[in-house]
Amino acid sequence: MPVPSVAVVAFNHFSPFHFSVPCIVFGDVLPGHKLFDLKICAGEPGEKRSRQGFSIDTSFGLEELAQADIVIVPYWRDPAEKPNQELLDVLVAAHRRGALVVGLCLGTYVLAYAGLLDGRKAGTHWEFEQDFVTRFPRVHLDTNALYVEDDRLVTSAGTAAGLDCCLYLVHREHGRAIANKVARRMVIPPHREGGQAQFIEQSxxxxxxxxxxxxxxxxxxxxxxxxxxxxxxxxxxxxxxxxxxxxxxxxxxxxxxxxxxxxxxxxxxxxxxxxxxxxxxxxxxxxxxxxxxxxxxxxxxxxxxxxxxxxxxxxxxxx
The missing domain is CATH 1.10.10.60 (Homeodomain-like)
Structure with a gap:
């Protein structure tokens, strides 16, 4: 049985931590057991460098987002900057065909700029809540959630909550036991519930x-x-x-x-x-x-x- 395919979108001025989280969780985290087919995809033309000097070189582009089961936007460099329209259109098309579209931390802004979150619940970094609400008044921002799922759109709060969100996606695809194995392998706590109403459960x-x-x-x-x-x-x-x-x-x-x-x-x-x-x-x-x-x-x-x-x-x- 084929494993779910995951496309992680890369941009210039990416955050090394936020970018590494889905790459670790959906990469070969359990040796000998392939859980996902991971591809790094360029979300825009030009170089992809972090402010710390890391760079990304990938042969995959937006065309991979049209085929992935899960599309992840791990971060966004500037809440005031609207991403390129081609990327936004591809994200909308991916969701329409049934893909799970994920925004981690400020990646929620990218989904919001695409219009995907209008009328839906979402989460983002607490420091940007007021800015987000001002820019996207039609989105129902959950200020307490670690992560939220609403109609195959998954968004998370900031930084480490991205780990919880990614472990939730492992849980969603492979069950609790495998999510906990991945967590143990990464030496982090088992995935925490938190997000959509049915998943809110205090640890x-x-x-x-x-x-x-x-x-x-x-x-x-x-x-x-x-x-x-x-x-x-x-x-x-x-x-x-x-x-x-x-x-x-x-x-x-x-x-x-x-x-x-x-x-x-x-x-x-x-x-x-x-x-x-x-x-x-x-x-x-x-x-x-x-x-x-x-x-x-x-x-x-x-x-x-x-x-x-x-x-x-x-x-x-x-x-």
Missing amino acids: VPVSTRDANINNLLDYLRNNLNKAHSLDELADYSLMNRRTFTRHFQKATGRSVGAWLMSERLQRSQELLETTSHSIESVAELVGFQSAASFRQHFRSRFNVTPTEWRRTFQAGSVH
Whole structure:
């Protein structure tokens, strides 16, 4: 089966960091397992040099954008400068034929100049939010998102959020397990949720600074299928109920109920992506009293059904 093709657009005065992020993530990041077919494409005539002295030499041009499954604009040199019309037209055509079009950091400006983001949600670097809103009032800018997807248009906040966005795209194409393998290979945290409404999910720390609470979290993660009362958990932690709830809130930043709900929903995502269990079985395995309750909470949190999540993210794994 052919792997998704990725075209990364290069410009003069490019940012070495922003440009390197998609090149690393979509390059040969897992030796022996080709996940994407990556090409660097000239987005304009002339030299492609960074202000630090790096240069790019590529034989691929805008014609590659007409064939790529994913087109990535990793940065833009000047928010006040409109990119060349040929590039903007090619981006519009790529989106129309079904490609995923991505703007990382100030690359969001390029998609906005193309008119692709009109009436849609988007994200960009926080320092440029007011400028962006002034220039593109028809775009619904999400000022809190790490990354946003709206109708096959993916945009990210600044700098390191581009890594999160690219890992999200790996997740989107190959599933959570592969995205986490890529993250481990790059020695960065596993991909963080964040962006479109259904993907907003605050990161839940694996551990806290409270060793007693950490032991409890391990216990809960191994027993998500069971019902838990505050009194039971306080006894388990050798505290009275009031002291326990205060320690838990301080350590995790959440109430016990909110933490459990987040963990159950996150675990359900993993099961939906990596197993063929029925929705009823997944609900039972993560501790919901009924499939109906599970569906209700899942849709409320992610704005999609469990079945829709599975359809989007279930993919084969690389061993």
